[in-house]
Amino acid sequence: EPEVTQTPSHQVTQxxxxxxxxxxxxxxxxxxxxxxxxLGQKVEFLVSFYNNEISEKSEIFDDQFSVERPxxxxxxxxxxxxxxxxxxxxxCASSARGxxxxxxxxxxxxxSVL
Amino acid sequence: xxxxxQPDIHITVSxxxxxxxxxxxxxxxxxxxFWYVQSPGQGLQLLLKYFSGDTLVxxxxxxxxxxxxxxxxxxxxxxxxxxxxAAEYFCAVGGQTGANNLFFGTGTRLTVIP
Numbered sequence: 001e002p003e004v005t006q007t008p009s010h011q012v013t014q015x016x017x018x019x020x021x022x023x024x025x026x027x028x029x030x031x032x033x034x035x036x037x038x039l040g041q042k043v044e045f046l047v048s049f050y051n052n053e054i055s056e057k058s059e060i061f062d063d064q065f066s067v068e069r070p071x072x073x074x075x076x077x078x079x080x081x082x083x084x085x086x087x088x089x090x091x092c093a094s095s096a097r098g099x100x101x102x103x104x105x106x107x108x109x110x111x112s113v114l
Numbered sequence: 115x116x117x118x119x120q121p122d123i124h125i126t127v128s129x130x131x132x133x134x135x136x137x138x139x140x141x142x143x144x145x146x147x148f149w150y151v152q153s154p155g156q157g158l159q160l161l162l163k164y165f166s167g168d169t170l171v172x173x174x175x176x177x178x179x180x181x182x183x184x185x186x187x188x189x190x191x192x193x194x195x196x197x198x199x200a201a202e203y204f205c206a207v208g209g210q211t212g213a214n215n216l217f218f219g220t221g222t223r224l225t226v227i228p
Contacts, residue, residue, distance in 0.1 A: 104160075
């Protein structure tokens with residue numbers, strides 16, 4: 001089965017630093033997503049991206065967050081100035097089509113903000 | 115508001131025993147329903163999904179789930195559990211109209227004992 005790959009698997013950063021989480025979606029997919037899971041809590045939707053723009057975002061996805069598809073293969077999530085509460089597992093996902101379509105998830109990046 | 119409740123945080127079953135994982139959802143419109151599984155160090159893998167039609171849905175790895183609109187439930191079942199089924203299981207709901215994001219439950223951790 002095709003895979004979504006995420007790097008790094010674990011990122012440690014100091015509070016206030018910028019981090020970029022990287023994802024390579026499945027090559028023929030058109031919809032891209034970021035979700036996160038704080039330890040012991042639900043997997044939460046952050047943002048969806050289609051046709052080179054954000055299609056939906058949650059309340060979590062404030063001005064500190066941004067997404068980009070810089071080169072047609074990578075899909076990145078940037079946190080401009082990390083806070084302690086940003087510590088979580090971040091999952092990238094992609095799908096071939098939109099609503100209701102199967103989402104393929106990566107194995108996640110564990111972000112630890114110290 | 116959309117939400118998913120998985121009332122069982124942790125379930126332990128013996129290998130070969132039957133399994134039922136509970137999921138209740140709240141969604142104002144016609145839902146899409148999903149079950150995902152996460153093995154340690156892995157991403158979220160889709161087990162099955164319900165869109166419409168037959169309320170008993172078959173998935174991969176011998177799993178099935180039944181959509182019961184009257185109970186707002188989408189419980190996951192397997193007649194005979196294998197040791198390799200030990201993982202975290204997530205129920206999720208998405209909308210057939212409106213936003214394309216999924217709402218996840220908090221997950222149920224399954225332990226299988228020999």
